[in-house]
Amino acid sequence: MSRATIGILDYExxxxxxxxxxxxxxDYRCRISADPETLDQTDLLLLPGVGAFxxxxxxxxxxxxxxxxxxxxxxxxxxxxxxxxxxxLADSSNEICLTAGLGLIPGRVEHLERGDWHIGWNNIEIxxxxxxxxxxxxxxxxxxxxxVFNAAPEYQAAVARMDGAASAFTVAxxxxxxxxxxxxxxxxxxxxxxxLSNVIERLIRA
Numbered sequence: 084m085s086r087a088t089i090g091i092l093d094y095e096x097x098x099x100x101x102x103x104x105x106x107x108x109x110d111y112r113c114r115i116s117a118d119p120e121t122l123d124q125t126d127l128l129l130l131p132g133v134g135a136f137x138x139x140x141x142x143x144x145x146x147x148x149x150x151x152x153x154x155x156x157x158x159x160x161x162x163x164x165x166x167x168x169x170x171x172l173a174d175s176s177n178e179i180c181l182t183a184g185l186g187l188i189p190g191r192v193e194h195l196e197r198g199d200w201h202i203g204w205n206n207i208e209i210x211x212x213x214x215x216x217x218x219x220x221x222x223x224x225x226x227x228x229x230x231v232f233n234a235a236p237e238y239q240a241a242v243a244r245m246d247g248a249a250s251a252f253t254v255a256x257x258x259x260x261x262x263x264x265x266x267x268x269x270x271x272x273x274x275x276x277x278x279l280s281n282v283i284e285r286l287i288r289a
Contacts, residue, residue, distance in 0.1 A: 087287055088112040090125030092152075094142040096167065097131030098269075105269035109280045119151040126287050128155060132167025136176040136192060136230070139167055140184065149185060156187050161286035162261045169256065169263030170232050178230050188258045190234035195245075195252070200229045205243040207254055207266070213240055215257060215289075217281040224271040224278070232256060232263065262286060 089106050091099060093115045103113050106129075116122050130152065132139055143149040156162050164172045173184040176192035184192070195201055209220040219241075226243070231252045240262075241255035254265040262282055268275035 086110055086112050087126040087283065088114060088124075089283070090122040090128045091115045092122065092128065092130050092143075092148055093117045094139070094146055094148055096134050096139045096142050098133050098267075099131060101267075101269045102129065102131050102165070105276055105279065109276060109283075111283070117146045117148065119147060122151070123155070127161040127163060127283055128152065130162065130164040130168035130171060132165065132169075132171060134167060136167065136170060136178040136184070137180060137182045139171055140182055143171070143185075152185055153187065156261050159260050161283075161289070162187065163282060163286065164261075164263040165269070166228060166265060166267055169265050170230060172256070172261060172263045173232050173234070176230065187261045188232075188234055188238050188256050188263065190232055190238065190256070192230050192232050194230055195228075196250070200227075201245060202227045204271075205245070205266075207241045207243050208251065209241050209255075211240045211257070213257060215262060215282055215285040216240055216255065216278070217285075219274070219278045219281065222271075222274040222278060224266040224268065224275050226254075226266045228265060232265065260286060260289060 242251035256263045268279035
């Protein structure tokens with residue numbers, strides 16, 4: 084069986100090197116590009132992201148990648164967003180200013196209720212019986228963010244809690260062929276890479 088090829092969107096807002104390294108370690112081919120024709124020849128699109136929502140959406144739009152992502156998702160092709168990339172899947176964000184997102188998964192990005200920033204390791208709680216996430220309940224993964232994606236309940240797949248708080252925030256979402264992960268699986272050692280591999284394989288085979 085030939086190896087799957089992952090298209091990593093290069094829109095100058097993302098940790099491309101660490102994502103590519105993690106994917107290569109899992110034996111995937113990678114194409115890093117901002118060219119829709121090149122990206123369209125891949126098995127799964129991965130949207131990374133580090134930084135502010137408004138700048139990221141502007142960068143996507145400047146390259147025509149916003150329309151490309153929407154069209155690719157509409158055709159049933161798998162899309163995976165990581166960290167800011169997950170948040171961009173939302174309808175909108177209030178980070179800095181109200182900004183429209185890709186609108187691929189209903190919901191809105193808002194500031195964390197507890198604290199200004201969430202950096203460090205937390206266990207995830209799978210709240211949806213979904214083979215895409217496999218046996219990853221309780222996995223410890225790495226976070227670095229100040230905003231969260233408040234997705235509609237039917238699209239929430241996993242949550243986490245800060246400092247033993249009773250209230251949880253969404254850390255994984257899914258709508259058909261589109262999945263978002265708030266944490267950094269590429270920086271989460273063995274658990275992160277196991278989860279990343281499972282999500283990619285299940286989405287490609289769906």
